[in-house]
Amino acid sequence: MAHPHWPLFDLAVRTPRIEVRYPDDELLFELAALPADGVHDAAAMPFLHPWTRAPSPELERSALRHWWGHRASWSPEQWVFTGAVLVEGRPAGVQTLQGQHFAVTRALSTGSWLGRRFQGRGIGTEMRAALLHLGFAGLGAEVAYSGAFEDNPASLGVSRALGYVDNGDRLHDREGRPAREIGLKLTRDRWERRRRHDIELRGLDACREWFGA
Numbered sequence: 434m435a436h437p438h439w440p441l442f443d444l445a446v447r448t449p450r451i452e453v454r455y456p457d458d459e460l461l462f463e464l465a466a467l468p469a470d471g472v473h474d475a476a477a478m479p480f481l482h483p484w485t486r487a488p489s490p491e492l493e494r495s496a497l498r499h500w501w502g503h504r505a506s507w508s509p510e511q512w513v514f515t516g517a518v519l520v521e522g523r524p525a526g527v528q529t530l531q532g533q534h535f536a537v538t539r540a541l542s543t544g545s546w547l548g549r550r551f552q553g554r555g556i557g558t559e560m561r562a563a564l565l566h567l568g569f570a571g572l573g574a575e576v577a578y579s580g581a582f583e584d585n586p587a588s589l590g591v592s593r594a595l596g597y598v599d600n601g602d603r604l605h606d607r608e609g610r611p612a613r614e615i616g617l618k619l620t621r622d623r624w625e626r627r628r629r630h631d632i633e634l635r636g637l638d639a640c641r642e643w644f645g646a
């Protein structure tokens with residue numbers, strides 16, 4: 434094991450198309466440089482917190498602060514796994530997997546973004562499938578939650594392609610206007626029906642207790 438004191442650094446999920454891994458600082462710096470090239474249309478806002486509006490270099494610094502915060506505050510009761518998405522070995526975006534009291538709830542939630550040049554090629558679906566595999570096959574989850582604004586067809590498309598069902602809706606103040614978030618959920622039995630056998634988990638055994646699994 435390369436990182437006995439912080440074994441998450443050895444955790445990786447591989448699919449035939451991508452790798453998702455827990456990033457060291459060098460990889461975080463590369464990820465932090467991506468949003469400046471664009472994550473969405475300026476007229477759109479897919480995120481509850483409009484972090485992508487910040488100008489450089491605050492954009493990069495706030496991203497790093499966010500990821501370092503999740504690294505530092507990790508506990509088995511409350512964790513956010515920041516998954517760096519690598520396409521042909523190069524960073525393309527982030528897929529997160531989040532758990533609160535996972536040992537009891539067996540419930541997960543996810544969040545994601547890709548640099549614009551990586552969007553619309555099925556990578557968003559692949560990276561969500563990768564971390565759902567970590568959650569269901571690796572950690573024994575019973576349910577995964579997600580959500581997206583109703584005007585985000587790509588994110589809703591990822592969820593629907595992977596078998597999520599609608600799970601209610603909620604209105605938010607999005608930059609001063611009401612916006613409807615559609616809740617989604619994927620139960621273990623629905624995940625099993627589409628379960629893939631070409632996704633590989635590496636370095637998980639040393640991390641199980643970190644997740645409360």
Ligand SMILES: CC(C)(COP(=O)(O)OP(=O)(O)OC[C@H]1O[C@@H](n2cnc3c(N)ncnc32)[C@H](O)[C@@H]1OP(=O)(O)O)[C@@H](O)C(=O)NCCC(=O)NCCS
Binds near residue numbers: 554557558587589
């Ligand atoms: C959301 C996001 C991660 C999805 O990744 P992606 O690689 O672009 O999505 P995919 O290519 O895997 O497409 C997923 C599905 O949505 C559909 N889709 C993608 N873009 C679409 C669009 N603009 N309009 C309609 N459908 C779209 C695809 O056809 C596909 O459906 P299918 O499997 O039935 O063919 C990515 O678009 C992104 O980073 N967007 C900006 C940030 C964001 O919205 N984050 C999520 C916040 S909730």
